[in-house]
Amino acid sequence: MSGSEQLFSLKNPWFVGSVAAVAGTALVAALVGFVWMPYAQNDKSIGGLWDAICRAAGAPGPAAAPADVGSGRVHSSDVIVVPQMISEDRISVGRGATLALRCTMCHGARGMSGANTPNLAGQNAESVYKQLRDFQSGHRISEIMAPHVRNLSDQDMRDLAAYYADLPRLAPPPTLVEQLRAPVIVQIGSPMRNIPPCVSCHGGSDRKTASPTLDGEPAQYLHTQLAAFANGTRHNDIHGQMRNVVRQMTPEEIKAVVDYYSRR
Structure with a gap:
Protein backbone atom coordinates (compact mmCIF):
# COMPACT_ATOMS: atom_id res chain seq x y z
CA MET A 1 0.00 0.00 0.00
CA ALA A 63 -43.68 41.66 4.80
CA ALA A 64 -45.81 42.50 7.77
CA ALA A 65 -49.51 42.02 7.35
CA PRO A 66 -50.56 44.44 4.61
CA ALA A 67 -52.33 47.58 5.68
CA ASP A 68 -56.08 47.22 5.60
CA VAL A 69 -56.55 49.73 2.82
CA GLY A 70 -60.14 49.09 1.88
CA SER A 71 -61.95 48.54 5.15
CA GLY A 72 -64.30 50.98 6.79
CA ARG A 73 -65.92 54.12 5.50
CA VAL A 74 -62.67 55.94 4.66
CA HIS A 75 -60.30 54.53 2.08
CA SER A 76 -56.77 55.40 0.95
CA SER A 77 -56.16 58.66 -0.87
CA ASP A 78 -57.57 58.89 -4.38
CA VAL A 79 -55.19 61.69 -5.43
CA ILE A 80 -52.69 60.56 -8.06
CA VAL A 81 -49.61 62.79 -7.90
CA VAL A 82 -47.74 63.47 -11.13
CA PRO A 83 -44.91 65.92 -11.89
CA GLN A 84 -45.87 69.53 -12.63
CA MET A 85 -49.53 69.01 -11.83
CA ILE A 86 -49.56 72.37 -10.00
CA SER A 87 -49.06 75.62 -11.91
CA GLU A 88 -46.69 77.79 -9.86
CA ASP A 89 -47.15 81.02 -11.83
CA ARG A 90 -47.14 84.36 -9.97
CA ILE A 91 -50.92 84.79 -10.17
CA SER A 92 -51.51 81.43 -8.51
CA VAL A 93 -48.86 82.17 -5.87
CA GLY A 94 -50.46 85.55 -5.14
CA ARG A 95 -53.92 84.05 -4.72
CA GLY A 96 -52.43 81.40 -2.48
CA ALA A 97 -50.76 84.05 -0.30
CA THR A 98 -54.15 85.64 0.34
CA LEU A 99 -55.77 82.31 1.16
CA ALA A 100 -52.87 81.41 3.46
CA LEU A 101 -53.66 84.28 5.84
CA ARG A 102 -56.10 81.96 7.59
CA CYS A 103 -53.35 79.36 8.00
CA THR A 104 -50.81 81.51 9.84
CA MET A 105 -51.99 80.67 13.37
CA CYS A 106 -50.77 77.07 13.01
CA HIS A 107 -48.36 77.10 10.07
CA GLY A 108 -46.69 80.46 10.70
CA ALA A 109 -46.63 83.71 8.74
CA ARG A 110 -43.97 82.34 6.40
CA GLY A 111 -44.88 78.67 6.52
CA MET A 112 -42.62 77.80 9.46
CA SER A 113 -44.59 76.32 12.33
CA GLY A 114 -44.15 75.03 15.86
CA ALA A 115 -43.77 71.53 17.24
CA ASN A 116 -47.18 70.07 16.45
CA THR A 117 -47.77 71.23 12.88
CA PRO A 118 -45.67 70.74 9.74
CA ASN A 119 -43.48 73.38 8.18
CA LEU A 120 -44.89 74.15 4.73
CA ALA A 121 -42.33 76.63 3.41
CA GLY A 122 -40.67 75.17 0.31
CA GLN A 123 -42.72 72.00 0.49
CA ASN A 124 -43.46 70.18 -2.77
CA ALA A 125 -46.58 71.77 -4.27
CA GLU A 126 -47.98 68.40 -5.32
CA SER A 127 -47.64 67.08 -1.77
CA VAL A 128 -49.41 70.10 -0.22
CA TYR A 129 -52.23 69.79 -2.75
CA LYS A 130 -52.64 66.07 -2.07
CA GLN A 131 -52.87 66.57 1.69
CA LEU A 132 -55.45 69.36 1.32
CA ARG A 133 -57.53 67.15 -0.95
CA ASP A 134 -57.27 64.27 1.52
CA PHE A 135 -58.32 66.47 4.44
CA GLN A 136 -61.33 67.69 2.47
CA SER A 137 -62.42 64.23 1.36
CA GLY A 138 -61.87 62.64 4.76
CA HIS A 139 -59.11 60.34 3.58
CA ARG A 140 -56.90 62.05 6.16
CA ILE A 141 -58.61 62.81 9.46
CA SER A 142 -58.00 66.05 11.38
CA GLU A 143 -60.51 67.87 13.57
CA ILE A 144 -58.45 71.03 13.11
CA MET A 145 -57.94 70.91 9.35
CA ALA A 146 -61.41 69.67 8.35
CA PRO A 147 -63.30 72.96 8.89
CA HIS A 148 -60.54 74.99 7.19
CA VAL A 149 -60.59 72.99 3.96
CA ARG A 150 -64.32 72.27 3.79
CA ASN A 151 -65.18 75.21 1.52
CA LEU A 152 -61.97 75.37 -0.51
CA SER A 153 -62.34 74.90 -4.26
CA ASP A 154 -59.90 72.73 -6.18
CA GLN A 155 -58.26 75.90 -7.53
CA ASP A 156 -57.96 77.28 -4.00
CA MET A 157 -56.03 74.19 -2.97
CA ARG A 158 -53.78 74.44 -6.01
CA ASP A 159 -53.08 78.11 -5.26
CA LEU A 160 -52.22 77.36 -1.64
CA ALA A 161 -49.89 74.60 -2.77
CA ALA A 162 -48.18 76.95 -5.23
CA TYR A 163 -47.75 79.62 -2.55
CA TYR A 164 -46.14 77.37 0.04
CA ALA A 165 -43.89 75.75 -2.55
CA ASP A 166 -42.70 79.24 -3.51
CA LEU A 167 -41.58 80.12 0.02
CA PRO A 168 -37.88 79.53 0.80
CA ARG A 169 -36.90 76.77 3.19
CA LEU A 170 -34.47 77.51 5.99
CA ALA A 171 -32.08 74.74 4.94
CA PRO A 172 -31.13 73.74 1.39
CA PRO A 173 -31.36 70.07 0.33
CA PRO A 174 -28.45 67.97 1.60
CA THR A 175 -25.45 67.49 -0.64
CA LEU A 176 -24.59 63.96 -1.73
CA VAL A 177 -21.75 63.92 0.82
CA GLU A 178 -24.15 64.96 3.62
CA GLN A 179 -26.65 62.33 2.53
CA LEU A 180 -24.00 59.61 2.83
CA ARG A 181 -23.69 60.51 6.53
CA ALA A 182 -27.39 59.86 7.10
CA PRO A 183 -28.52 56.89 9.24
CA VAL A 184 -28.58 53.53 7.51
CA ILE A 185 -32.38 53.36 7.60
CA VAL A 186 -32.55 56.70 5.75
CA GLN A 187 -30.09 56.02 2.95
CA ILE A 188 -30.14 52.21 2.64
CA GLY A 189 -33.23 50.99 4.48
CA SER A 190 -33.43 47.33 5.46
CA PRO A 191 -33.97 45.18 2.35
CA MET A 192 -34.18 41.97 4.37
CA ARG A 193 -37.28 43.38 6.11
CA ASN A 194 -38.76 44.96 2.98
CA ILE A 195 -37.99 48.51 4.22
CA PRO A 196 -36.88 50.84 1.40
CA PRO A 197 -34.57 53.77 2.18
CA CYS A 198 -36.41 56.96 3.15
CA VAL A 199 -34.62 58.90 0.41
CA SER A 200 -36.06 56.67 -2.30
CA CYS A 201 -39.45 58.37 -1.81
CA HIS A 202 -38.79 61.52 0.19
CA GLY A 203 -35.64 62.54 -1.64
CA GLY A 204 -32.22 63.50 -0.39
CA SER A 205 -29.90 65.51 -2.56
CA ASP A 206 -32.55 65.17 -5.29
CA ARG A 207 -36.22 66.20 -5.33
CA LYS A 208 -39.10 63.75 -5.39
CA THR A 209 -42.60 64.62 -6.58
CA ALA A 210 -44.90 62.08 -5.02
CA SER A 211 -43.87 62.42 -1.36
CA PRO A 212 -43.30 65.37 0.97
CA THR A 213 -39.88 66.76 1.78
CA LEU A 214 -39.07 65.94 5.41
CA ASP A 215 -36.02 68.14 6.00
CA GLY A 216 -36.51 70.46 8.95
CA GLU A 217 -39.92 69.19 9.98
CA PRO A 218 -40.56 69.35 13.76
CA ALA A 219 -39.49 66.20 15.60
CA GLN A 220 -42.76 65.92 17.50
CA TYR A 221 -44.80 66.18 14.30
CA LEU A 222 -42.70 63.54 12.51
CA HIS A 223 -42.93 61.13 15.42
CA THR A 224 -46.69 61.64 15.70
CA GLN A 225 -47.24 60.93 12.01
CA LEU A 226 -45.07 57.82 12.00
CA ALA A 227 -46.98 56.52 15.02
CA ALA A 228 -50.27 57.29 13.25
CA PHE A 229 -49.19 55.32 10.18
CA ALA A 230 -48.06 52.43 12.39
CA ASN A 231 -51.36 52.16 14.27
CA GLY A 232 -53.50 52.88 11.20
CA THR A 233 -55.11 56.11 12.41
CA ARG A 234 -53.52 57.84 9.43
CA HIS A 235 -54.35 56.00 6.23
CA ASN A 236 -54.09 58.40 3.30
CA ASP A 237 -50.98 56.68 1.94
CA ILE A 238 -51.84 55.10 -1.41
CA HIS A 239 -51.89 51.27 -1.18
CA GLY A 240 -50.78 51.49 2.48
CA GLN A 241 -47.13 52.10 1.56
CA MET A 242 -46.15 54.07 4.67
CA ARG A 243 -48.18 51.88 6.99
CA ASN A 244 -46.47 48.72 5.76
CA VAL A 245 -43.01 50.33 6.08
CA VAL A 246 -43.40 51.87 9.55
CA ARG A 247 -44.89 48.67 11.00
CA GLN A 248 -41.61 46.93 10.14
CA MET A 249 -39.39 49.58 11.77
CA THR A 250 -37.97 49.31 15.28
CA PRO A 251 -38.38 52.16 17.81
CA GLU A 252 -34.66 52.87 17.42
CA GLU A 253 -35.01 53.23 13.64
CA ILE A 254 -38.00 55.53 14.01
CA LYS A 255 -36.02 57.71 16.43
CA ALA A 256 -33.07 57.81 14.01
CA VAL A 257 -35.33 58.95 11.17
CA VAL A 258 -37.00 61.62 13.31
CA ASP A 259 -33.70 62.93 14.67
CA TYR A 260 -32.09 63.09 11.24
CA TYR A 261 -34.84 64.94 9.42
CA SER A 262 -35.78 67.28 12.27
CA ARG A 263 -32.17 68.46 12.58
CA ARG A 264 -31.76 69.13 8.87
Missing part, protein backbone atom coordinates in the same frame (compact mmCIF):
# COMPACT_ATOMS: atom_id res chain seq x y z
CA SER A 2 1.47 3.37 -1.01
CA GLY A 3 2.10 6.27 1.37
CA SER A 4 -0.65 8.38 -0.21
CA GLU A 5 -3.21 5.62 0.19
CA GLN A 6 -2.28 5.32 3.85
CA LEU A 7 -2.58 9.10 4.33
CA PHE A 8 -6.17 9.30 3.01
CA SER A 9 -7.32 6.13 4.70
CA LEU A 10 -10.06 5.94 7.30
CA LYS A 11 -7.60 3.96 9.33
CA ASN A 12 -5.42 7.07 9.59
CA PRO A 13 -6.53 8.89 12.76
CA TRP A 14 -4.98 12.21 11.61
CA PHE A 15 -6.99 12.13 8.37
CA VAL A 16 -10.23 11.27 10.15
CA GLY A 17 -9.62 13.94 12.79
CA SER A 18 -8.88 16.64 10.19
CA VAL A 19 -12.03 15.85 8.20
CA ALA A 20 -14.12 15.85 11.38
CA ALA A 21 -12.63 19.19 12.48
CA VAL A 22 -13.35 20.84 9.12
CA ALA A 23 -16.90 19.45 9.01
CA GLY A 24 -17.54 20.56 12.58
CA THR A 25 -16.25 24.07 11.89
CA ALA A 26 -18.47 24.33 8.79
CA LEU A 27 -21.50 23.13 10.76
CA VAL A 28 -20.91 25.63 13.58
CA ALA A 29 -20.39 28.47 11.06
CA ALA A 30 -23.63 27.53 9.28
CA LEU A 31 -25.58 27.44 12.55
CA VAL A 32 -24.18 30.84 13.59
CA GLY A 33 -24.68 32.51 10.20
CA PHE A 34 -27.99 30.98 9.18
CA VAL A 35 -29.74 30.44 12.51
CA TRP A 36 -28.27 32.33 15.46
CA MET A 37 -27.55 35.63 13.66
CA PRO A 38 -31.07 36.15 12.24
CA TYR A 39 -32.63 35.48 15.65
CA ALA A 40 -30.03 37.64 17.41
CA GLN A 41 -31.28 40.64 15.41
CA ASN A 42 -34.57 40.38 17.33
CA ASP A 43 -36.59 40.36 14.13
CA LYS A 44 -40.08 39.40 15.30
CA SER A 45 -41.17 38.79 11.72
CA ILE A 46 -39.04 35.62 11.42
CA GLY A 47 -41.44 32.73 11.17
CA GLY A 48 -39.24 29.80 12.16
CA LEU A 49 -35.99 28.00 11.39
CA TRP A 50 -36.52 27.72 7.64
CA ASP A 51 -37.47 31.40 7.41
CA ALA A 52 -34.31 32.36 9.33
CA ILE A 53 -32.15 30.30 6.93
CA CYS A 54 -33.84 31.91 3.91
CA ARG A 55 -33.28 35.40 5.34
CA ALA A 56 -29.59 34.71 5.96
CA ALA A 57 -29.22 33.29 2.46
CA GLY A 58 -30.53 36.53 0.99
CA ALA A 59 -34.14 35.63 0.28
CA PRO A 60 -36.39 38.43 1.61
CA GLY A 61 -39.00 37.24 4.05
CA PRO A 62 -42.67 38.12 3.94
